[in-house]
Amino acid sequence: MFTLFWTDALIFLLLIMVALFTWYARRKEHLRSPWRRVGRSRAAMSTMVILLAYVAIGLLDSVHFRPTLDRDGEAKSLVYSNEAISAFDWLASDLMGRAEKTYSAPFATHLYSKETVQLPDGTQKRMYPKLEYGGAHLAGPGEKAGDIIAGSLRGGVKGLLVWIAAVAVFCTVWGRRHGRSPGRAVALITSNQTEFRWRATLITLGVLFVLMWISTELSAKYHVFGTDKVGEDVFYQTLKSIRTGLMIGTLTTLVMLPFALILGIMAGYLGGWIDDVIQYLYTTLNSIPGVLLIAAAILMLQVYLNNNSEEFASVAERADLRLLFLCLILGITSWTGLCRYLRAESLKLREIDYVEAARSLGVGQPTIMFRHLLPNVMHIVLITVVLDFSGLVLAEAILSYVQIGVDPTMNSWGNMINSARLEMAREPIVWWSLLAAFVFMFVLVLSANLFSDTVRDAFDPRLRGVE
């Protein structure tokens, strides 16, 4: 049975909006040409592949349903579980279910801490107990290295095969659209003579595929990134955190967009007292330091949740509401910048001839704002949205550390770092949670930064025509 969390609904709304925008932009030359410039950049095309991979995992993790419970004898009435799981959980149910007792290092076969174990002959001994799942198929300790190498090779070859198939399909399709034979298409792409940087794109895709298949292959038998305090697989946690990071990065913008657009355009176009009021509004909000406003708002939300905890069916629902609220409050602290840009741009645009013409033809003010101003400020919106994304992903980690971020029960990089930080004093040090969270966050943020730089350069009219 499908369940729809609030954030799921919004993320799908965002997806629909992006799809509509793409469909709309396809037919407009002035919108297509900046994207073509993006396509001509190697960095942008490669990072786009990585970003799409993240988005795919995030989206899979946003399709929630409540699985049916197997109950013997009661086959007629379907019983649904109380906890909703996502399509991603379902795919990675192996990872989710294989919990150990407590910490274990990456690829470990034994637990991180010593325990008293009852031996078969009745004696007790303090030792590192064997893991229940990680490397359980191995006969002896000497086999591990060989098994890992063999597994990586198997995964790598599988990934390569899938990649070759994907490349073949792509080249055929590409060749057909451009009236070339598949062989010619391959030659053109490998010698980098295509308009878009397909070679870099496909190479990135290949690396990604190989890594994906290797990690799938290995994580079936080992804990690739170890396990955390309660024995949960860290690799699984990191992948689950992708959704949280993406949500914070995108929903925040989605939430703030209507405010910034409507108020910014109104302030710039209408002027007068409306302008004064809107300017006052955003100057006031802007002068409260962001972290403190977020802290105050989250504290208040906590009070509300404490007093109304019976309204929520499950912990997940509560965590979801908190995530949504966090996006909302982050949106409120960050819309002021965009609003100011939009106001300035609208101020300029309202003096331009086509707006003047529309006005003298008797077009109403709302129509002018919607038909003539809105499409012409969209590039600013796009640039801001893309540039803000990486900052928001990084902010999530910091907010979670201050304990004003997402719900502590929710998987997020911030929560992972926060809980791992407390174990820094241990000897030997528990580093894998930290590393996994930092690496995944770094790859996402770096890709987003590189991609957004290209998008900004392509859409910024001041830089257009430089080439």
Added chain:
Amino acid sequence: MIAYIIRRVLYAIPILIGVNLITFVLFFVVNTPDNIARSQLGDRRVTQEAVENWKAERGYNKPVVFNADKQGLARITETIFFEKSLKLFAFDFGRSDSGRDIGHDISQRMWPSLAIAVPTLVVGMMVNITFAMLIAFFRGTFLDFWGVVLCVILLSISPLFYIIGGQYVLSKLFHLVPISGYDPGWEAIKFLILPVIIGIITGIGQGSRWYRTIFLEEIGKDYVRTARAKGLSEPRVLFRHVLKNALIPILTGVVVILPLLFMGSLIMESFFGIPGLGSYTIEAIQRQDFAIVRAMVFLGSVLYILGLLLTDISYTVVDPRVRLG
């Protein structure tokens, strides 16, 4: 000039009133003091008596905006709004929920905050300017490209990573400096080195990239061509002419955050156990001490507005072309 400053200060008043109202609404209207008391006391089945006690101890037992029981001016003054919100204007922060004098705490704790924030800012700016100058000197070459790539990589790394990594490498592995803590007086230096270094490293990516754009913008201007045309060497052009002119946007960009330095850095201070205002705020957030958070929100806004005012004034000081209208 003085007339301009007075006018700017007057502009700030409605904004401060707005901030005050927002904090008031956030802390007393969204959740009533009753709700806060219940949440603080932990149990939802807490008695009404305990709630009243909690409120009375902290002065939350008055009406919110209008006290009908009193006469004359007391109708207004004997309310939560007056006691807790309006008094902020006089920097009378009152007592925290745990009974301490917030004003006194702030005056004590701002010094450690400054001790970190000022060196981080000053040294950080020098490092960033040097780095950005180097990249700008090699503009158009592969050093420029990789310098920018390095900046992007540096700014893509979470600040938490720098802190945790720095603590691990310098303190735990090599025992160069203590992991965290603070001593008053000169002893403080050994505790401050690590946070300052990490603060600088965290800022390099963002700062250098920004300064590089400023430098490149200046390099494209006419006076630079003139300077080159009269035969000046490239380093001389860069350091004598470009740097001086580029300092205008750089300095004015920095002025706005100067007053906020008092507030300290939230994460840095709590990671390194430095008793500044940043860790004060974090502790308050974690203890859910609303009085302190409220005071800090207001203080932060005042300092930010002061920063904006200083920015506008500094424009006129460094750039005589700017006239005040």
